[in-house]
Amino acid sequence: MEYNHADLFEGVADAIGDRVAVVCGDRRLTYAELDEHANRLAHHLESAGVRPGEHVAVQLYNGIEYAAALLATLKIRAVPINVNYRYVEAELRYLYRDSDAVALLYDVEFEDRVAATVPEVPDLRHLVAVGGAPSIPGAVAYDDAVRDAPGTRGFPPRSSDDVYIVYTGGTTGMPKGVMWTTEQMLLAFWNPTFPRPTRPEDVVDNARNGGPLVMMPIAPLMHGAAQMATWIGWFMGATIVYTRRFEAADVWRTIERERVNSLTVTGDAMAIPMADELAAGDYDTSSLLAFVSTGAILSGTVRDRIQALLPNSVVMDRFGSTESGSTAEAVAGSSPEKGLRFAPDVENVTVLDDALQPVKPGSGVIGQVARTGYIAHGYYNDPEKTARTFPEVDGRRWLLTGDIATVEEDGTIAVFGRGSQAINTGGEKVFPEEVEAVLKGHPEVYDAVVTGIPDERWGNRVAAVVQPSGSRPPLPEDLDAHCRKELSGYKVPRVYAFVEEMKRSPAGKADYRWAKQVAEESDSA
Template structure:
């Protein structure tokens, strides 16, 4: 069956020509153009583009000459947001090697899997994460370069600092071994070596980054991205809203994740903008940074904006410098989007992407945004909605699986040929990635996510998409956040359960929520069970871990059934 090409807003650009170079070349160009400009603002201290490039080159030389890193080698980057993360990322690329970013929330077992799977023999590790490296079996890596983030706090500041920057640390050991095999090297010693790297050889088709998926359907899998796929996404992030190099960007989302990596690091370096980096999220600190540095661009997740808006003294801060506000990962509640528009006069521009696509495949046109919408396909990108079982393309308004094809799509999963084959499908001669997300396209060519393919709740044969119920629950005046999961039901098979966080100072009972919901949604969608919580579990990138809540619910129900059986 022939694919249906959805229409597109008139002002949505279609084509993009990205540089045919390595990512490191972006830093080289910006450092040559703006050597004294602030590349990084870090809690009141500054790193210029000249210093950034100088330290990147010295570190790349150290990797090559002291750690034996060669072209194509994988190097693990296991740190929180910091100047060192940016420097290490580009040093790995400058050494013609491949960055393997690791979630700093990962612990020893998860870290061990990624080290073994990627084959990395060198790792950059934040000082506070060293305990997890030390607990690994011996011989996993040959060299560990450990960084103390506070070393880049070179000026006094009155900003609220995260504990990792204020906790006391002992003097750096020298020539230490982690396990009798792995050499531990202090960050500052790598720079003092003043090594000169070999000529840069990486080409657009060479591997650049292997980010790992969250592992929700098994062990995490590495996504193979070349300099070309990352470059296309990097340039698109800048060109879609036409950001200028005078932009100051608040970097509050994790840099290990593709959203932060692309929008808060690679993109600003490409255009020569300034990054205001936060190691840990703190709404009050974010408000100070926006006001003091006249932050103009903030790519973030809805939860951070909700935190900021809920500050008791938010109106005491001048946040008027923000001209572009964007994000993805979770739908922005309509009520919050309207509040943002009313307060700051700017829309929250939603987008959509995956680790497999190195961030965005769809973004809303800045001047024609639709709320709770993933937007339209970006430059050089095609997208279809198909029947998940037959793969037949569907028409306007019909819900099916979203497929994407474009330069930013990964080459496949690292050392997983079977998973790679399952991830793609060919329609009309074009190779598409199966996203696993359900959605539809409207008459204007805008795409909307309904839910994850595997998250559907089946209540007496009626299909319930949790994201839809969550969006409606957000409209309740007492609800700050909600996560909808399935709960077992003897009669219906499954019923809807909502885990709810109430706003500060608000009160509501289970009966209040259910009664309110009955007036606003179909009966089969109404939550039959309400659980109140102080907070919802999240990933480091800010996404609610609905699978964790679902697993806890399933285990609890199974335990109850077993007790009834024994009684």
């Protein structure tokens, strides 16, 4: 057995085959059943000519087929590629080409976009349609593919160096594929409440001895956070529950029905509608022990509201990235409004200064959060970005996360925000996360994204795109007065643009390119 997700899942399936592994809607499969289902898909992909090291794109909503696709691809030593299901033709063309995908599993709902794009990507030679009969010539229906293939294993040996790629980003530019080895990924995203395994068999023992946990990642599986939550859960022997798409009422109904113990969201964009629905509805949440945000931070007002609605649950913020794994947890009182402070829960996490040397605790020196040890090894097809992000210092390879921070005297890391999003206005740096959190504390604001727009005098000025909580937008002067109670004057937005609906990724990530365009158009108008 290797530190390979496919090897480990097979070991877990052999150990606890009768335990339920995955639930979506009214469908549920045990570990043994999911393993057999994934074997069928893996053999189909093999028969279609997919070879070790080649890339299989997955353009699906959440469901058993997505879980099986991840497993099947890794079983034959191919590489899964996550595709944002909101992408239009130009974006799909970029991702299909950049990832060098040779096969694609897609929901039939996306067939028009797939059909228009695939002819321009000659390397994409095999298509599998999920949810119905395909109309694209040569495409195969998923049900036919798995029905006609054997459910046994019989795959060649795998390696702990097999590659796993997660495409991430897209808030300021096109996404990039983060490359991991399966061993490094497993250990970087290992649940910090359990001892890290010293041999692959420890993972199977951990799952065998795990309690009957039910875990629910809410983000779409095309987001790395949901994929990692799935693997973490399976290697704890847990049942993983999905909803096909995010809809707050459906999520709470599912939590009630499946007696979910742990819930994972990505920041305010998911937490706010979930809080609204929970407050308005009548749901049994007595099974829920943990409400966890990862991939995006909860603002203080939203976190407090969730805690009030779920008094018997622990509300947690996790800090990490697709490149670094899970690295730290927010300390008590941490919030974007009051200052984000995290306690590292893994080794080799620090802040490096401009000379790429560790910041002395309590010195006040500002640098970038960095990690060494278990980290990704680069970006697919982008050696320049790889060199910038993964520098070698004194013989050690580091990941620079881009998060601007310092180290407090007690060793906690105070994070100010993402450097790539920082707004330079008159020589002062403004981090959007802080201003967004303050704006979302106003009762008439449902959501907010803050960006910088050009200014002849100051270089940039702070602008806010706001989605009101009611039918009428709040008065700009009211928002201004609200912000000035908690922010220095230079951080207060000079421009407000009001929108009916905020544009975010399916995982809740802000689209800063779109926000900048909206703010500039509002300002010029």
